[in-house]
Amino acid sequence: MGHFYVFEFKRKQRRRFLFALLLIILLGAIIGYFSTTYKKSSAEETALMKGNEKEKQIALTFNISWGDDKVYGILETLKKHNARATFFVSGEWAERHPHIIEAITEDGHELGMLGYRYKNYLEQDIEQVRKDMIYARNVFSKLGYNDIRYIRPPSGLFNKEIIELAERIGLDVIHWSINTNDWKNPGVEAIVKEAKKASNGDIILFHASDSAKQTKNALEAVLPHYKEKGFSFATVSQIKDGVMAEEKIIE
Structure with missing residues (x-):
């Protein structure tokens, strides 16, 4: 037993x-x-996600990689509400639409780039990424824009190695703190709801490609909302001044 x-x-x-x-x-x-x-x-190490939280300002940013229709309505709406923004465009798109690039800058908006081809950087080797960044910058230079300082990697996907590469080339990586997911066309109310979550220093992601069919109407509600609350609309350069980028550890 x-x-x-x-x-x-x-x-x-x-x-x-x-x-x-x-x-x-x-x-x-x-x-x-x-x-x-x-x-x-996630948002990556040393990518700018948010500006100075002491300042009552937000940055409106728009990604464009294809189409030439919806962007005009968005530009008209921004002008109507006297709002400045930063447009991130792919080099490939800029080559095909130099007249729209001109319209964007003539309205006082800032330019950033999405690389040349809108392809996920994490799915490419680092040398391919380097060539894409440099080629895109050369495209903008040929169009007369030699002062492109910012890059937003395609789909917002990148890592420490890509950020370090951008820094060596002379580019700052810009992410966002508020994503409206407007390209999914979830409904104007859904876009407005997300956009209204912003607070001091936030960088809001919108799109101006032709897939963003509801963005213009959403802006008609978002822009007056922030004006009534005393916010100003800043470019990335303005919101970045004097601000250290938020850091996330990426191994």
């Missing part, structure tokens, strides 16, 4: 050990998953 109790005791010990081991493995897998997801999709 004594042998039975010893055997039963050892069997319970083994069960506890196996349970603890499985728990450790499960926790490791969960941590690894979220760590990987964070690296791929």
Whole structure:
């Protein structure tokens, strides 16, 4: 009988050990998953996400990689409300639409770039990314825009290596703190709801490609909302002045 109790005791010990081991493995897998997801999709190390929180201003930013229709309505709305913004455009798009680039800058808006081809940088080797950045900058220079200082990597996906590369080339990486997801056309009210979450120093992401069918109407509600609250609309350069970029650790 004594042998039975010893055997039963050892069997319970083994069960506890196996349970603890499985728990450790499960926790490791969960941590690894979220760590990987964070690296791929979160705001990255030394990317500017937010401006000076002491200033009552926000930065409106618009991405354009295709189409030439919706951008005009957005420009008209910004002019109507006397709002300045920063437009991030791909070099490939800029080559095809120099007249729209001219309209953007003539209205007092700032230019940034999305690289040349709007392709995920994380899916390319670093040399391909370098060539894309340099080629895009050369395209803007040929169009007469030699002072492009900012890059927003395609889809907002990048890592520490890409940021360091941009810095060597002389570009600052710009992310965002508020994403309206307007390109998904979730409805004007949904876009407005997200955009109204901004506070001092926030950088709001909109789109002006032809996929953004509801953005103009959303702006008609968003712009007066912030004006009534005493906010001013700043370019990325204005909101960046005197501000240290928020940092996220990327291994």
